[in-house]
Structures are given as structure tokens and as C-alpha cells.
Amino acid sequence: GIQVEQSPPDLILQEGANSTLRCNFSDSVNNLQWFHQNPWGQLINLFYIPSGTKQNGRLSATTVATERYSLLYISSSQTTDSGVYFCAVDNAGNMLTFGGGTRLMVKP
Amino acid sequence: KAGVTQTPRYLIKTRGQQVTLSCSPISGHRSVSWYQQTPGQGLQFLFEYFSETQRNKGNFPGRFSGRQFSNSRSEMNVSTLELGDSALYLCASSWGAGQPQHFGDGTRLSIL
DSSP states (O other): OOOEEEEOSEEEEETTOOEEEEEEESSOOSEEEEEEEOTTOOEEEEEEOSSEEEEETTEEEEEEGGGTEEEEEEOSOOGGGOEEEEEEEESSSSOOEEOOOEEEEEEO | OOOOEEEOSEEEEOTTOOEEEEEEOOTTOOEEEEEEEETTTEEEEEEEEETTEEEEEOSOOTTEEEEEOTTSOEEEEEOSOOGGGOEEEEEEEESSTTSOOEEOOOEEEEEO
């Protein structure tokens, strides 16, 4: 099956800093999503981005499908950005394969 | 528009028992997928239903089963519970393959 690797596994930032999270995948995909999991376990949709670039406020994402990677940018980080960020891909029909996640801690 | 609703939110069972979890998808979504999240294995796909038919199944033992009703609501059942079944079980719904999946808040299952 498809493999998904996320880096870095852990990230500590000072409030106001910027960061880039990376997601590499091993095969072509028809779905790529970025999620934020909060401390209560809720998976929040950030982006649906099988290709191209999208922006939503302080967050933006870029997927280069031909090179099999996606990047999530967080600018001017806030303490509420803390949590785990997951990349998930699908190439077999509604079966998301998740990466291991990036655990982000933003310090005030 | 209501999101994906999972019930119950928390559940405590003992080894050997069985459990049924419920998921109501976003209105109009016909695909429902189930995932298990544990600290050791991360987030893993269990199965997906579309129009009452199981289309895909992950690598889980036969103790894990599910079904989908004509109104797209889905249930998953785990029989003969083991300690390792303690996990957060997440349900997601979507329009179909290749479309974004939207997750419920999950059911946290603890096995004593």
C-alpha cells in the first residue's frame, strides 16, 4: 500500500514564529488532506489539496503531485495552533492512509 | 449543516464483551469510513461503506464488522473485546471516492 511520511515528528515554536510541515507519499493520489487534531481528539479539516496551492488565513498548503509531497505552512503561530497535524492520502477509493503526524507545541 | 455525529462519546467495557458504535454522516453523504487511532499504531483504516455495501476493508480481524443502513447511518461492531481494542474510533463521511472526508468527534473506547 501507499506510504506516508511526515516531518518533523515534533516541533516546538515560540508564539509568532513561522513553520513548514512536510508530507511525502509513495504513489500518485486522488485525495490529500491536512488535519489538525486538538487535545480532545477532534480531527479538524484544514485542507483538501490533491494538487496545487491553497490558503486559509495564516495557514497555506502546497501539493506537488508529480514529486509526491505536500507542505503545510503556518505563519505567525499562536498557542491555539498546538496539537498534532496529520497528512492523509487516498489512491484506492476512500481509504485514507495517514502519516505519523507532526506534534506541534507553540509556547507563549 | 450538521456535521458527522458519533455516539456514544465514551465507552468502558470489559474483555470478552461486544460493543456497537454509531455514526450519522453529513446529510447527503453516502460514504462512511471508520478508523481506529491508538498510540502505538496511529490512525488506521477499518472499513468503508457506500450505499449499504462494504467497498473496502483494512487489515483488521473478523471481530471488527460494520454495516450501513438505507439512510447512510453506519454502525461498527467489535466482538470478544481485547485490551488492545482500547482506542479512539473515528467515523468520516464524504460524497464518494476522491472527495474530502469529514470526521466526527470519535468514540473513546476503554477495555478493562
